[in-house]
Amino acid sequence: MVTDNDVGQNGEVSCNVKHVTFKLQSMGSKEYKIILNKPVDRETQGHYNIPVSCQDKGLPPLKSVKSLSIQVTDINDVQPQFTKDTFQFLTYENKDKDFPIGFVNATDPDLESAGQLTYSLLRKEKSNLPFLITSYGFISATMSLDREKQDVYKFEVFVKDNGSPSLNDTANVVVEILDQNDNAPYFTYPSSDPYTLNVQYHPQSKSDITVLRASDGDSGNNAFLRYAIIQGNDKQLFSMNSHSGALSFSRQVYLNDAGSYELVFVVKDSGSPVQSSTTSVTLVLAVSNETSPMSKSGPLQSSGRVHMTWVIIIVSSAVIISVAIVVSITLCIMKCIKHRDNTAAATKNTAYQAEGQLQNKYKVQSRTLPKLLLKCSRPVLGQYPRVGNFNFIEKYSKFQGLEPTLSSSLE
Ligand SMILES: [Ca+2]
Ligand SMILES: [Ca+2]
Ligand SMILES: [Ca+2]
Ligand SMILES: [Ca+2]
Numbered sequence: 001m002v003t004d005n006d007v008g009q010n011g012e013v014s015c016n017v018k019h020v021t022f023k024l025q026s027m028g029s030k031e032y033k034i035i036l037n038k039p040v041d042r043e044t045q046g047h048y049n050i051p052v053s054c055q056d057k058g059l060p061p062l063k064s065v066k067s068l069s070i071q072v073t074d075i076n077d078v079q080p081q082f083t084k085d086t087f088q089f090l091t092y093e094n095k096d097k098d099f100p101i102g103f104v105n106a107t108d109p110d111l112e113s114a115g116q117l118t119y120s121l122l123r124k125e126k127s128n129l130p131f132l133i134t135s136y137g138f139i140s141a142t143m144s145l146d147r148e149k150q151d152v153y154k155f156e157v158f159v160k161d162n163g164s165p166s167l168n169d170t171a172n173v174v175v176e177i178l179d180q181n182d183n184a185p186y187f188t189y190p191s192s193d194p195y196t197l198n199v200q201y202h203p204q205s206k207s208d209i210t211v212l213r214a215s216d217g218d219s220g221n222n223a224f225l226r227y228a229i230i231q232g233n234d235k236q237l238f239s240m241n242s243h244s245g246a247l248s249f250s251r252q253v254y255l256n257d258a259g260s261y262e263l264v265f266v267v268k269d270s271g272s273p274v275q276s277s278t279t280s281v282t283l284v285l286a287v288s289n290e291t292s293p294m295s296k297s298g299p300l301q302s303s304g305r306v307h308m309t310w311v312i313i314i315v316s317s318a319v320i321i322s323v324a325i326v327v328s329i330t331l332c333i334m335k336c337i338k339h340r341d342n343t344a345a346a347t348k349n350t351a352y353q354a355e356g357q358l359q360n361k362y363k364v365q366s367r368t369l370p371k372l373l374l375k376c377s378r379p380v381l382g383q384y385p386r387v388g389n390f391n392f393i394e395k396y397s398k399f400q401g402l403e404p405t406l407s408s409s410l411e
Pocket of ligand 1: 042043077
């Protein structure tokens with residue numbers, strides 16, 4: 001409502017609003033109501049300030065401008081919306097009850113109860129889901145989960161606002177259960193423990209005997225199996241392919257290999273910690289008469305003998321060579337002593353005669369000369385006359401206490 005106390009045209013007033021969303025509608029003299037030019041959305045804009053101007057028809061016209069504040073009231077016109085179409089969670093098996101799985105969440109921009117959300121599980125039929133969800137979207141397990149029973153759970157969650165009428169949304173949830181190594185492998189073949197396996201061997205037979213089989217309820221490395229023989233293979237007659245479980249002869253089979261073998265096999269998974277199981281097999285080996293009679297240990301003994309022969313040859317050779325060396329040395333010493341006795345006499349005169357010739361130059365003492373001569377030119381002395389000339393290449397003084405490095409000749 002607008003007032004103007006003037007009379008006549010001076011009191012006639014007209015008002016208007018320049019706004020795209022609102023306009024004025026006349027309700028008669030000096031009364032207007034503001035109406036919507038187009039719909040408003042509180043979630044887009046919740047408040048408006050609208051300038052309203054009024055002007056009379058006097059001369060000159062007088063004008064008044066006032067701002068109107070308009071607040072948009074909320075209604076529950078937006079439904080809640082999950083932030084994802086599908087929520088995916090991973091969790092381990094064997095966890096305690098109430099173990100947390102994850103959160104789901106949705107948005108709703110409405111105000112107060114129109115935007116207050118409540119979550120729940122959408123239970124289809126009578127499926128016994130081992131999960132619960134709190135009203136604010138937290139999912140947990142209601143029991144310990146076993147991946148070997150069920151490894152994936154798929155269900156829907158539901159969210160609603162508290163407006164009136166209430167609006168809602170749904171989303172998918174996938175919970176994948178991760179494996180733990182909680183199952184030991186077990187043999188499926190042999191099918192019983194102990195087990196008797198009859199094997200007939202012919203020389204034409206292949207080395208394969210049989211293939212052991214095992215199973216493991218886990219997955220991945222927790223079910224990656226390896227096989228081994230852990231007992232009863234003292235003669236090293238059998239071998240096991242650790243991956244395939246194939247049992248075969250590891251060497252040639254001989255007649256005396258026939259008999260019964262109490263074998264124990266193990267199968268292990270590759271989990272952490274490793275789990276395993278064993279099984280016993282009585283392998284009864286019959287061999288055909290065509291089989292080589294050579295004993296298994298034959299080649300080993302033969303090999304041992306060859307080894308021993310070599311040892312004997314080497315030791316004998318060493319002894320013979322040692323004896324030869326000792327005899328040679330002994331003979332040499334004896335010969336040496338004999339020669340010294342002979343040359344001592346032979347050189348006595350020569351030495352003294354030589355001394356006369358040498359003294360001027362080298363001051364050689366007469367008693368040392370026979371020794372030098374004996375060492376340096378003993379073999380020659382016997383073939384030459386007792387009198388000779390000596391040509392030292394070093395002076396005597398250097399010989400004292402040293403091995404002689406002189407050469408001598410007798411002419
Ligand atoms: Ca709303
Ligand atoms: Ca709402
Ligand atoms: Ca498992
Ligand atoms: Ca396992």
